[in-house]
Amino acid sequence: MKRYKDLDCVLLVDDDISTNFIHRRIVENTKINVDVKEISSAKEALDYLTYSGKYENMEHAPKAGIIFLDINMPGMNGWDFIAEYKKLDQKHKARIVVVMLTTSLNPDDEQHAANVEEIATYLHKPLNMEAFAQIADKYFEVIDEE
Template identity: 45%
Template sequence: MKKYQGLEGILLIDDDLPTNFIHKKVIEKASIEAVVKSVTNVEEALDFITYSGIYEDTSDIPRPGLIFLDINMPGLNGWDFMDAYRQLDKRFKATAVIIMLTTSLDPDNKELALIDKEVVVFLNKPLKPEMVTTLVNSYFKEISD
C-alpha cells in the first residue's frame, strides 16, 4: 500500500450502491492507503465534508483529499454538489481534488466539467485501478517510509 501526502481519505459520491462498492474495490486494487467513504447523495456528501448532520462527531474519520463525483443522480446531482461546494468555507475544501464521473455520452457534460475550476478531471465510469493510480500520482506526492 502506498501512502500519499494529503490523501488520507477518498470520498465516493454516487447514488448507485454497486458502483460505490466496485469503485472502493478498484481503489483497494490500486494499493492506495486511504480511508474510502462512500455516500449516495449530495446532502450526505456535504454533511460529511463539513462535519454536520450525522457526521457532527466524526473528526476521527479522515476527510477527502480526493472526491469522485457522479454527475447524474436523482434529486441533487453532481452539478448541484459543485454549486454548494463552491460556497463552502475554504477550511472544508482544503486541497480536495474533484474528479467528475459519468456514464453519459453527452459532450456538454464534459465541456461543463472542464470549465469548472474546482473539477480537475472528467472521466467515464467505471474506474479502473490504473486510472486511480495515474490520478493519485498526478495530484499527490508519495510518502516514502
C-alpha cells in the same frame, strides 16, 4: 502499499450502491493506503465535508483527498453539489481533488466540467486502477512506498 501526503480518504459519491462497491474494490486493489467512504447522495457528501448532519462532531473522520462524483443522482445532482461545494469555507475543501465520474455521453457535460475550476478531471465510468493511480500520482506527493 503506497501512501500519499494529504490523501487520507477517497469519497465515492454515487447513488448506485453497486457502482460504489465496485469502485471501492478498484481503489483497494491499487495498493494505495487510503480509507474509502461510500456516500449515496450529494447532500450527504456535503455533510461529510462540513461535519454536519449525521457527521456532526466527527472531525476525527479521515479528511477527503479525492472525491469521485457522479453527475446523475436524484435530488441534488453532481452539478448541484459543485454549486454548493464552491460556497464552502476553504477549510472544508482544501487539498480536495474533485473528479466527475459519470456514464454521461453528453459532450456538454464534459465541456461544462472543463470550465469549472473545482473539477480536476472528467472520467467515464467505470473507474479503473490505472486512472485512480494516475490521479493520486498527479495531485499528491508519495510519502511512503513499501
